[in-house]
Amino acid sequence: MLNFDIEREIPVMEHFYTIQGEGYFTGTAAYFIRLAGCDVGCHWCDVKESWTVKQNQLLSYEALINAIQKTPTKLIVITGGEPLMYDINTLVSYLKKFDYQINIETSGSYSLNTKLDWICVSPKKFKNVLPEVLAQADELKCIIYNASDFDFALKNYENYKLLTDKAIKLYLQVEWSVQEKMLPQIIVFVKLHPEWNISLQTHKYLDIP
Numbered sequence: 001m002l003n004f005d006i007e008r009e010i011p012v013m014e015h016f017y018t019i020q021g022e023g024y025f026t027g028t029a030a031y032f033i034r035l036a037g038c039d040v041g042c043h044w045c046d047v048k049e050s051w052t053v054k055q056n057q058l059l060s061y062e063a064l065i066n067a068i069q070k071t072p073t074k075l076i077v078i079t080g081g082e083p084l085m086y087d088i089n090t091l092v093s094y095l096k097k098f099d100y101q102i103n104i105e106t107s108g109s110y111s112l113n114t115k116l117d118w119i120c121v122s123p124k125k126f127k128n129v130l131p132e133v134l135a136q137a138d139e140l141k142c143i144i145y146n147a148s149d150f151d152f153a154l155k156n157y158e159n160y161k162l163l164t165d166k167a168i169k170l171y172l173q174v175e176w177s178v179q180e181k182m183l184p185q186i187i188v189f190v191k192l193h194p195e196w197n198i199s200l201q202t203h204k205y206l207d208i209p
């Protein structure tokens with residue numbers, strides 16, 4: 001693990017201004033901060049290059065905000081990798097000074113002690129979601145790679161309901177490489193379980209980051 005001062009910098013794999021392609025904020029312009037590092041190990045992961053952390057990825061919060069302020073964005077999405085491997089409290093307080101809406105996308109496998117505007121939890125079979133993070137979710141986004149993932153999605157929703165009666169948005173998102181096989185099954189499932197919605201990785205169809 002890298003040695004660095006979390007009060008002023010954090011490992012960033014990439015950061016860019018684009019259109020959110022997935023989930024509840026699909027179609028909204030957003031500045032993405034993709035933190036480097038993930039130990040969840042999804043075998044179908046489409047950003048495996050985010051798993052490792054390198055010294056030259058350390059970016060100061062000041063440099064990050066300077067880049068963000070060159071865009072007219074109102075929304076920042078912190079993603080990964082697994083962004084909650086780090087204590088993002090200082091990063092978030094820094095960004096909050098500039099009045100941005102701050103969303104996060106996480107597997108929920110590390111604790112979350114920061115107030116955010118929108119929490120998208122995408123639980124993975126490979127590392128357990130922490131109940132205290134699941135309970136804070138505004139959006140539950142489950143990736144469908146094979147038929148057993150439907151039960152996994154239902155189970156996570158059941159667990160959520162045991163934790164809180166807060167409203168939540170539910171999404172099933174096909175894993176890109178199996179969409180031909182799994183998308184028809186997702187359509188059938190959502191028609192049978194209308195509380196769930198389909199999330200497509202529209203940025204991939206649009207060929208944008």
Ligand code: SF4
Nearest residue numbers: 038040041042045081
């Ligand atoms: Fe990849 Fe996300 Fe799974 Fe980490 S949690 S392995 S970044 S899909």
